[in-house]
Amino acid sequence: MALKGRKKAVVVGPYRVHNFGDDLVGAILAKHLQREGYNVSVPRLGKSNAEWLGTSFTETYDGLLKSADLIVVGGGGIMSDTSGSKPGASYLDIVARAAIAGELTGKKVVVTSVGAGPWILERSKMLAFGVSLIAQKIGVRDQQSLDHLASIGVSGEKVVLGADCALLSSDYLDFAAKPSGKIGLQFDIAQFKDVQENPDLELIAEAVRTYANTHASNVVLVANGWRQPTLAAHAPSSETLTYQHLQEFLPRLAGLKALFTSHLHLAITSYSQRIPTFSLYVREKTKRFYDQIGHPERAIDLRTAKLEDFKRFIAATEAAVWTDEDEATLQRLQGQARSLLAFVD
Incomplete structure (x- = not known):
């Protein structure tokens, strides 16, 4: 439920499949944004996850990109077209539409905790480059992703090299291990x-x-x-x-x-x-x-x-x-x- 007067952020990522790893990174991004004072929506992250995280639940992007103050693209290999079970399939269309919506409405757009490249399709390479032009900053999780972006002409000044935000699960999410010894x-x-x-x-x-x-x-x-x-x-x-x-x-x-x-x-x-x-x-x-x-x-x-x-x-x-x-x-x-x-x- 939105809190009146707070800034709004939308996290755009590969959440429609409900893959554990992707959802985890989306959740960490959501909790980070909450600490920064945002009311957060992560479309398609799921109702139970949204309730646990205290985020706004939605299964669509309808109206969210237009009303958001910040658009965050993050999680998974969404700046690639080789990360899924079918190489060539890509979330880059969703990412590109969100980035363009942010650019057209003057919103801040950032990309973070992603894998970038390699690309099978030339179209995917062009979309990744276009998103990189729009984004104010791009955070990649490994050196190879940075190298792939450099190979298509993305300025190194815009890219931050780090490690996958899933490593911060205990920093941002409240849970205690249930030891099984298995x-x-x-x-x-x-x-x-x-x-x-x-x-x-x-x-x-x-x-x-x-x-x-x-x-x-x-x-x-x-x-x-x-x-x-x-x-x-x-x-x-x-x-x-x-x-x-x-x-x-x-x-x-x-x-x-x-x-x-x-x-x-x-x-x-x-x-x-x-x-x-x-x-x-x-x-x-x-x-x-x-x-x-x-x-x-x-x-x-x-x-x-x-x-x-x-x-x-x-x-x-x-x-x-x-x-x-x-x-x-x-x-x-x-x-x-x-x-x-x-x-x-």
């Missing part, structure tokens, strides 16, 4: 068609299913969205964790001992909660994260991974512990993540 397993990869070409994929998938079933009492099968994990059909006695609302999902995710996943934001959020993570990943952006945290050896492209890679990773997941070096890296990266919120006011 290992989280996430391997929902059927929709990622390009990884299906790996001749070892079925061997890896069968090994993951077997592990989930034989270790059912010690694992939690995690899903990035509301659907049941695909592993649940093969390990029916295992505990499951699906994402519907941040308030319910975050405490259980934060209570894991370690995590094996193919997806980026499950890894980032777990790491922010001091949980060791390992990934046979479906998108290159995940590799960028493991490079950032100083553990490139914990991430392998699922398009080229071998059965032995999974066996090695799951053994390492069982034995992994949080170290002083991990803690120092986390503190450094959280500082970099804060730099992507410093100009959002």
Whole structure:
């Protein structure tokens, strides 16, 4: 519910799918803006999430861009067209329309906590460049994103290099971990068609299913969205964790001992909660994260991974512990993540 007299901000992002990682970043942006004195709307973030965050609930952008004082584009790989399950698909149309609406009405537009590039379509590259021209500042979560923007002519003076704002989950969101002492397993990869070409994929998938079933009492099968994990059909006695609302999902995710996943934001959020993570990943952006945290050896492209890679990773997941070096890296990266919120006011 809007508070009379307060400034208004709209967060524009990839929230219509209700993917955990995207929603998490949207929530952190919303809480930051509230601290800056804004009444916040995050269209399509969901009614339960909006109630928990104290934001205005809406499923459309109708009238919001026109009435807003600030338009914030943020979350996910929305300055790219290669981040989803279907490379070439993009949220850039939504982003571009919001940026243009802000430009036409004289509103401040900023972009932050995004992955930028690479681009498959020339049109996507042009849209990303156009949004960059309109935005007053652009906060990117890794060096590769900065390099991609530079390659299409975006001025480096406009771009702030930091780290993903999902690392700040505990800074902005009020939840307490529910320790389970279990290992989280996430391997929902059927929709990622390009990884299906790996001749070892079925061997890896069968090994993951077997592990989930034989270790059912010690694992939690995690899903990035509301659907049941695909592993649940093969390990029916295992505990499951699906994402519907941040308030319910975050405490259980934060209570894991370690995590094996193919997806980026499950890894980032777990790491922010001091949980060791390992990934046979479906998108290159995940590799960028493991490079950032100083553990490139914990991430392998699922398009080229071998059965032995999974066996090695799951053994390492069982034995992994949080170290002083991990803690120092986390503190450094959280500082970099804060730099992507410093100009959002």
